[in-house]
Amino acid sequence: PQTNKPNIVDIHTHMYPASYIKLLESRNTIPLIRSFPGHPEPRLVLLPSEVPLLSNPSPSHPPGRPLTEAYTSLDAKIAFMDKHNISISVLSLANPWLEFLSTSPDPSSLLEPALRINVEFEVMCNQHPGRLYFFGVLPLHPENTLCALPLVLSMKMKFKHCRGVIIGTNGLGKGLDDPDMEDVFEMLEEDDLPIFLHPHYGLPNQVFGERAEKGEYGHVLSLALGFPMETTVAVSRMYLSGMFDKFPKLKVILAHGGGTLPFLAARIESCIRHDGYLHKKEKEGRGKIKRSIWEVLNSQVYLDAVVYGEVGLKAAIQASGERGVERLMFGTDHPFFPPLEEGEEEWGSVVMNTEAVNKGLGEGSKEARMVLEENAIKILNLEKP
């Protein structure tokens, strides 16, 4: 990395290892990889909002995104890191992880791919000592919550570079307020493995209307609004169900600055305080949420800084409490949001996130250094470069 800028730690940076790519190549429902006539690169089709476009693909703009080497190549990841002054990356499998396999009747069918992917990440980390860590993937199957146990155990023991797990908002199929998730949360709390919570589904297509469904607005509505709302709903359900009270040492890192949680936390709090049903339940001793959403945000939740602007960044810090600046960690979302024109080497999406930190907190300030580098080192127990 260049020496005149602070080193950056990127905690939100994805890859699809070789075995996952092979899996997607073999599929004909999403997630899948497919080639379209007239387009040299195969395309990666992931999102539920892309399904309507798959059955009738536009010849000029087929669904999905080009599967470039940025998604698959470790050399490309390292070159990206060097270009953007990133000294350490905490890699994770991108959405939708292994959720599409959870419909198989045999829970163990998830175990083998999960194990293989985690091994692939560990091998990558070993190739670049000190520069790479990863969030592992879990085999979450509705029929057998404990099938993740051997992997969780080996994350601490065998995978020296594993610093937590990435999961989606669906959990075992019924969200993160599902009582069956308690087994999973308990294992992660016990092993002090933070959850990196990341969206995949967005909001239902109908919310965005016919023109969006026909692809007229590209991915804008699902990614800018659907993804953050999905995270907000998932973590709010988790909070309302009392999961944070049950697992007070569980750490949850929310993608994209917590979705819209920083902006909506006070509204959630007010709705709780003024809800007749919850009030009655509490009076009858049938359950009380012990801590306010603010207290949870200040103690168990961490936010990434993938918000692209100063306003969102400051909201995320403020929502995270008096010492909120200690709870934000920089991310890029690489390899998503690449430059669209050839020859643009620096990624505009990364520049926006870096500038948000530098403008919001002051370039070179102690606070900016914390968000760009130091918080992640401390929270995720990384080796200082």
Ligand code: 5CU
């Ligand atoms: O562009 C996209 O579809 C995505 C995605 O699927 N996941 C993500 O993390 N960012 C962007």
